[in-house]
Amino acid sequence: VLDEEITAGVPVVVPEPSCCAALRDELLEMLPHDPQARRLAAQTYTLEEFLCKYAPDFRYPRVDGRIVVQQHCHHRAVMGTDAQRAVLQATGAMVEFPETGCCGLAGSWGFEKAKHDLSLACGERVLFPLLRDTDEQTVVVADGFSCRTQIFQGLRRPALHTAQVLRDALRSRNAVGLQGEERS
Incomplete structure (x- = not known):
């Protein structure tokens, strides 16, 4: 389903930590020799990781408290x-x-x-x-x-x-x- 996006290096942002872990860690255990699995694992991010890597100059809103x-x-x-x-x-x-x-x-x-x-x-x-x-x-x-x-x-x-x-x-x-x- 995401073959073209994975090949193109499009970041995959996953909101659920267990899903991110599945794509980044467990997928490689199931498909250790699959280059697309390795690519997907490398370009899967939590929201916070994505923001830190791709939006380092983002002006975060203030949260008091x-x-x-x-x-x-x-x-x-x-x-x-x-x-x-x-x-x-x-x-x-x-x-x-x-x-x-x-x-x-x-x-x-x-x-x-x-x-x-x-x-x-x-x-x-x-x-x-x-x-x-x-x-x-x-x-x-x-x-x-x-x-x-x-x-x-x-x-x-x-x-x-x-x-x-x-x-x-x-x-x-x-x-x-x-x-x-x-x-x-």
Whole structure:
């Protein structure tokens, strides 16, 4: 489907960390000798990586206040925190990447009846107590859909994707704080 774009070197921006990890890491394990797989892996980016590489002079909108980031396990393991940290810090917000570990949902794993309680227990280990202790004005960022879902279902607190934070701040260009959209 993307053969021409891959050959032409068009960057592929993936909003979901697990999808980025699949294209950048797991695809190469499945197709180690496929040159198109290698090309695709090399030109797949998270939004933050894309902005850092292709828009280094972008004027980020200001976000006043504090942002706490729950980084998706695949994001942390495969892509690291540098680009996400750079983009969020460029907004002027006070950005924190606490060592919370896994949110506990892990894709569909936490939805399985036999694993649901364990999934919530993972969230209760560090993440949920940390977020309960943060004020409502603190923006919670979680680029992973699983993480956002777990945070909302476990705490009834919205978490935003970095793209949503930037969108909201660009709309206001003088954000005093951002309100998340409730998603279940």
